[in-house]
Amino acid sequence: MVKSAPSPIASRKPSKVEGIKENSNFLREPVASEILEETTHFTENAVQLLKFHGSYQQDNRDNRTKGQEKDYQFMLRTKNPGGLVPPQLYLALDKIADEYGNHTLRATTRQGFQLHGILKKNLKTSIATIVNNLGSTLGACGDINRNVMAPPAPFKNRPEYQYAWEYAQNIADLLTAQSGAYYEIWLDGEKAISGEENPEVKAARQRNGNGTIIHDNEEPIYGTHYMPRKFKICVTVPGDNSVDLYSQDLTLVVITNKKGQLEGFNIFAGGGLGRTHGKEETFARLADPIGYVAKDNVYDIVKAIVATQRDYGDRTDRRHARLKYLINDWGVDKFRTQVEEYFGKPVEAFKPLPEFKYHDFLGWNEQGDGKLFLGISIDNGRIKDEGSFQLKTALREIVEQFNFSIRLTPNHNLIFYDIEPDSKQAIQDILSRHGVGDDPSKIEPLVRYAMACPALPTCGLAITESERAIPGILERVRALLDKIGLQNEHFVVRMTGCPNGCARPYLAELGFVGSAPESYQLWLGGSPNQTRLAQPYTEKLHHNDLDSFLEPIFVYFKKSRKSKESFGDFCDRVGFDAIREFTATYEPQTANSASKSRHRVNLKAEVYTKLKEVAQNQGKPMTELVSEALEAYFQNLS
Numbered sequence: 001m002v003k004s005a006p007s008p009i010a011s012r013k014p015s016k017v018e019g020i021k022e023n024s025n026f027l028r029e030p031v032a033s034e035i036l037e038e039t040t041h042f043t044e045n046a047v048q049l050l051k052f053h054g055s056y057q058q059d060n061r062d063n064r065t066k067g068q069e070k071d072y073q074f075m076l077r078t079k080n081p082g083g084l085v086p087p088q089l090y091l092a093l094d095k096i097a098d099e100y101g102n103h104t105l106r107a108t109t110r111q112g113f114q115l116h117g118i119l120k121k122n123l124k125t126s127i128a129t130i131v132n133n134l135g136s137t138l139g140a141c142g143d144i145n146r147n148v149m150a151p152p153a154p155f156k157n158r159p160e161y162q163y164a165w166e167y168a169q170n171i172a173d174l175l176t177a178q179s180g181a182y183y184e185i186w187l188d189g190e191k192a193i194s195g196e197e198n199p200e201v202k203a204a205r206q207r208n209g210n211g212t213i214i215h216d217n218e219e220p221i222y223g224t225h226y227m228p229r230k231f232k233i234c235v236t237v238p239g240d241n242s243v244d245l246y247s248q249d250l251t252l253v254v255i256t257n258k259k260g261q262l263e264g265f266n267i268f269a270g271g272g273l274g275r276t277h278g279k280e281e282t283f284a285r286l287a288d289p290i291g292y293v294a295k296d297n298v299y300d301i302v303k304a305i306v307a308t309q310r311d312y313g314d315r316t317d318r319r320h321a322r323l324k325y326l327i328n329d330w331g332v333d334k335f336r337t338q339v340e341e342y343f344g345k346p347v348e349a350f351k352p353l354p355e356f357k358y359h360d361f362l363g364w365n366e367q368g369d370g371k372l373f374l375g376i377s378i379d380n381g382r383i384k385d386e387g388s389f390q391l392k393t394a395l396r397e398i399v400e401q402f403n404f405s406i407r408l409t410p411n412h413n414l415i416f417y418d419i420e421p422d423s424k425q426a427i428q429d430i431l432s433r434h435g436v437g438d439d440p441s442k443i444e445p446l447v448r449y450a451m452a453c454p455a456l457p458t459c460g461l462a463i464t465e466s467e468r469a470i471p472g473i474l475e476r477v478r479a480l481l482d483k484i485g486l487q488n489e490h491f492v493v494r495m496t497g498c499p500n501g502c503a504r505p506y507l508a509e510l511g512f513v514g515s516a517p518e519s520y521q522l523w524l525g526g527s528p529n530q531t532r533l534a535q536p537y538t539e540k541l542h543h544n545d546l547d548s549f550l551e552p553i554f555v556y557f558k559k560s561r562k563s564k565e566s567f568g569d570f571c572d573r574v575g576f577d578a579i580r581e582f583t584a585t586y587e588p589q590t591a592n593s594a595s596k597s598r599h600r601v602n603l604k605a606e607v608y609t610k611l612k613e614v615a616q617n618q619g620k621p622m623t624e625l626v627s628e629a630l631e632a633y634f635q636n637l638s
Helices: 016-022 044-053 087-099 120-131 159-174 181-186 199-206 295-312 323-330 332-343 391-402 421-433 470-483 543-560 567-574 576-584 605-618 622-637
Strands: 055-059 072-077 105-107 113-118 233-236 250-256 262-269 288-294 363-366 372-376 406-408 414-419 493-496 510-516 519-524 535-542
Touching (some): 044 181, 087 105, 087 113, 087 120, 159 233, 159 250, 199 295, 295 323, 391 421, 470 493, 519 543, 535 543, 535 576, 543 576, 567 576, 605 622
Parallel strands (some): 233 250
Antiparallel strands (some): 250 262, 262 288, 363 372, 406 414, 510 519
16 A cells, blocks of 8 residues: 655645634634524534534434435534543433433443434533533544543552553543633533542643643643644553554553552554545554653653644644654654654653453453442444333443443443442343343354444445444354354454544454445454554445355365464465455355345344344354244244
8 A cells, every 4th residue: 555645744735624723712613603593503614613522513314305404413422531431421411312312322432422413402501411410522522632541441459450540531631622612612601510630730731841832822732723633542551452552643551560550651652543545645554662651751741742743743634634644754763753852851662561452341340359340232332222122221220220430441332330249130130121131252252342333324424334234244244154164253343434444443353444335445454452454455345245255255264274363363364365366266165155145134123133132142143043933934834
């Protein structure tokens, strides 16, 4: 893939969005004026600024009528450092979803919640309710530091996990927008009561550090123009890649001594996955190791890295504006040198780290202090009630009864923690009564490790389906694996409706990236632990051709894999030339399997939900249960 840099930045004009930010009076106008207007939507300039406040203006494409106005509605995204959602906030979000939204909550891949379907007239009330219930949407979108991620596991006997939570929160506070616009617009100037800010964080925000601070400015770290593009940070611990650390602009890895005391942080920078089809100068990139910093200097190094991107990132071409392009163009050494200028001293050498592994923390677990935590799988992050599956009701009932805080996971699942052991049965009873499982071993593994973005009908960038398509896609992949004798095989599958990569498909073993209506670019070769980039294998695969296209690849995997080798590792090892050579001469195993189109039967929603529930309980693929039921039915007929 060619990765050519655009023409020199100095010779080009800033992008239109830079002017919108400059003229906004620090994110105030025209949002402040237009929220008072009795219209269904905002103007283009306001829409750009609305993102900083945590909202995207959307159009429900399912409801479009030719010749009539778009079906305007708004998505609200919360900012929850480390995925923390207090019980009061969760219940408020649940209520907003029913009163103003589409009756669902969507857990995101960055450990926040999204609310869909909110009308403009209800936007202010919704945001005010969130803030007044210990939440925020400020900086959940826009050219600013986004939600700071951290491993969600509440291990009380592993201090490094507690440090990750602490510093995720502190860095989020450090880089929070200081403009009063958010509270002026949504709460009429009344800042909600919150905990006292950490004095170290407050002092660090004002400490200059060789040019990191812009003096006499409402935004001392960001300045008038904020960041060139979004900026993503995570804090993790050695060996834990539940956060997809290589996909972040900046990753801090907690380093402790033998006594479990915090000593400092390893630093990675330059990751990012967004790209554009047909634009080879845009690409997914893994973060590079930069160095190590002692704990007393961590806020200053964060500011130095942010300032480097703030001052040298591309503000002329938004496709080339992320930190990954700056590091790719400069190289790590030049980037490190510039960071050290802002930092005021050399960055120390990177500390050795163990191999990173992916963890999802589902099911019942000991948290190390005699209490338990429970990880609940949420298909594609969508919390809803549908037929006998009443996840939304079950979660609300648990929070109301036990007053648990929640940690959202980077794989859009959910964790309840600080659970007394004698409460376990009562929680299981609530879940069981509402058709929700708590045993991850009963989840189809392809489903357990899969992610998809919302895509259609609301995301304006979506080219094709994702969240609504992936259940059927995974069923077909499972049926194909069963057919060729790989019943026990599973791997990481991720799908997005466009190339922006919100569900991080470029780190999956099998990635589907929307490229045309009902068609996907197929990516292969990522690592099961998300430590290696996948590569594009084919540019446009129509979903009807999925089975015949994947079958020879899976057969080659079965025949030529090494012992216990994962699908992603296999594809990376043998290479695409070998895969294409095998598939070119492949003959389907049976005459029936040569057909490109599969015979499919549509099921009523309630039948599909019940079938899925029984399949999970029995640990069988849904296709197997359907085949058994039909065979028994035909035998009775005869």
